Amino acid sequence: MTICSRCIYDEKIKGISFDSNGVCNYCIQTDELNKIYQPGTPEAEKKLFEIFAKIKKDGIGKKYDCIIGLSGGTDSSYLLCKAVEWGLRPLGVHYDNTWNTAISTENIRKITKYADIDLWTYVIDNKEADDIFRAFFFACVPEFDASTDIGFSQVLRDACAKFKVKYVLEGHSYQAEGLTPQASNYFDGKYIADIHKTFGKKPMKTYPNMTFKKFLKSILFHRVQFIRPLWYLDYSKEAAQSWLEKNTGWLYYGGHHLENRASGFVHSVYHPHKFNMDNRNWSLAAAVRSGKMTRQEALDIYSVPRQPDVEIIRYLKKRLEITDEEYDKVMINGIKRSWKDFKTYKKRFELWRPFFYIMAKYNRVTMSFYLKYCFPMPPNNEANL
Numbered sequence: 001m002t003i004c005s006r007c008i009y010d011e012k013i014k015g016i017s018f019d020s021n022g023v024c025n026y027c028i029q030t031d032e033l034n035k036i037y038q039p040g041t042p043e044a045e046k047k048l049f050e051i052f053a054k055i056k057k058d059g060i061g062k063k064y065d066c067i068i069g070l071s072g073g074t075d076s077s078y079l080l081c082k083a084v085e086w087g088l089r090p091l092g093v094h095y096d097n098t099w100n101t102a103i104s105t106e107n108i109r110k111i112t113k114y115a116d117i118d119l120w121t122y123v124i125d126n127k128e129a130d131d132i133f134r135a136f137f138f139a140c141v142p143e144f145d146a147s148t149d150i151g152f153s154q155v156l157r158d159a160c161a162k163f164k165v166k167y168v169l170e171g172h173s174y175q176a177e178g179l180t181p182q183a184s185n186y187f188d189g190k191y192i193a194d195i196h197k198t199f200g201k202k203p204m205k206t207y208p209n210m211t212f213k214k215f216l217k218s219i220l221f222h223r224v225q226f227i228r229p230l231w232y233l234d235y236s237k238e239a240a241q242s243w244l245e246k247n248t249g250w251l252y253y254g255g256h257h258l259e260n261r262a263s264g265f266v267h268s269v270y271h272p273h274k275f276n277m278d279n280r281n282w283s284l285a286a287a288v289r290s291g292k293m294t295r296q297e298a299l300d301i302y303s304v305p306r307q308p309d310v311e312i313i314r315y316l317k318k319r320l321e322i323t324d325e326e327y328d329k330v331m332i333n334g335i336k337r338s339w340k341d342f343k344t345y346k347k348r349f350e351l352w353r354p355f356f357y358i359m360a361k362y363n364r365v366t367m368s369f370y371l372k373y374c375f376p377m378p379p380n381n382e383a384n385l
């Protein structure tokens with residue numbers, strides 16, 4: 001098996017290629033981003049503060065000048081506190097899929113109290129949330145938790161329209177999380193609707209699905225822009241965590257994506273045990289690239305298989321009313337489907353590629369949306385299926 005000579009990505013990673021020195025395309029991509037953003041340099045800081053000046057100017061006379069989505073996790077919590085320090089006036093927005101852990105609910109409360117900002121939460125009907133998760137489980141596709149990402153994105157765009165705010169600050173950091181391997185998964189609003197229609201039982205009434213029409217309206221009419229301030233900073237997740245713990249009483253929840261039980265199930269059980277996907281490699285590879293860990297240390301951690309979290313499995317079965325037999329049928333040698341087996345907007349996004357290129361240039365959609373959604377997937381997309 002070929003492993004990148006710099007990070008720990010191997011040939012099983014979808015969309016991977018290696019240069020003549022054995023360095024993978026994801027490492028090269030990170031180098032390119034470092035060249036463009038130069039995180040932590042005075043130049044980067046200057047650029048970031050120019051963006052903030054524009055946000056402040058556009059926010060004059062409004063109650064809030066930007067919106068920050070809060071999950072209770074490290075990056076968004078840290079970003080919110082920093083934004084207030086930078087003199088911005090954010091509104092915190094949370095999409096509650098009703099699967100939050102108690103720690104993350106408490107974290108959101110502590111952070112908003114510390115930063116003294118308002119919080120706007122959209123809560124989906126819990127029976128409806130469960131029906132969508134159940135549908136995705138029986139659809140046997142890797143994107144079990146897609147409804148949370150899509151719902152959260154739509155709620156952020158809805159909040160921008162409601163409070164007449166033009167900027168969303170995102171707590172994403174390519175240095176800390178790594179770039180998600182291209183084509184490791186795919187989802188959009190049509191995909192969610194089709195899976196729910198096929199495997200769901202209850203009508204979709206309170207779920208904020210993102211249709212193509214709503215997406216376009218937000219891009220063209222509300223002109224929402226997405227900014228990722230952490231890309232300009234020399235950001236360290238560990239330093240952010242200790243800062244949060246010391247200053248706000250925020251608590252670490254034990255791992256990336258584990259602040260919510262649905263994403264916890266995906267990362268600790270569903271992906272590793274049904275799809276042979278171990279997503280720890282994103283942040284491990286990122287830690288090696290940024291010099292926080294040696295390649296050997298990361299490989300040692302990665303080579304120890306993840307133990308299934310029995311508590312989270314019990315919780316899932318009980319909440320989704322899945323019997324032991326049904327669970328085993330899906331998880332042990334069960335059928336595996338992909339997004340290609342369902343209706344999606346993928347072809348339409350590809351067709352509209354020139355439009356989305358311009359929109360990405362103006363931050364109306366993220367550059368990662370443009371690169372991932374508007375081009376055909378790499379041929380080895382189904383390598384793990």
Ligand SMILES: [Zn+2]
Pocket residue numbers: 004005006007008009023024025026027
């Ligand atoms: Zn690499």
